[in-house]
Amino acid sequence: MNEDSFWQLIEDCRPAEPDPDAELLAATVTERLGRSPLSLVIGFAEQLSWALYRLDRKEYGHDLGGDAFLYTRAAVVAAGRTVFDRVVQDPAAFTPYATDLIWAEPLLYAPDRAYKRITGEEWDRDTRYSYESCSNIEGWAEAD
Secondary structure (H helix, E strand, C coil), X not given: CCHHHHHHHHHHHCCCCCCCCCHHHHHHHHHHHHCCCHHHHHHHHHHHHHHHHHCCCHHHHCCCXXXXXXXXXXXXXXXXXXXXXXXXXXHHHHHHHHHCCCCCXXXXXXXXXXXXXXXXXXXXXXXXXXXXXXXXXXXXXXXX
């Protein structure tokens, strides 16, 4: 799955009604991926990890703890490509997510649940980029 396909899937699965915790989005993504080839599930996990990794930077941290920061970054991804790109370009656009504690934790588990649907097994996932908070060393390095 390439980056465009990832964002298209997010857009296609976003519900029309408000979904403050991204539960409906995550369920729809899981359902779609669960009917897809395993390679798409793996590709989605890679793209999700890459997007979250890109937001794992000091300028977005806003003194949020590890899990809160992760779930807030997931909310930016759940909001779609336009919002994500805006936040990447302007860290101030992240502030409403951090101050209002907008989270999308369920999106993190969508590829794992789809994997289990397809294989019947738990996934010991290991993506190229870690989405855990503070794993992007360059994003947390002090400026020279």
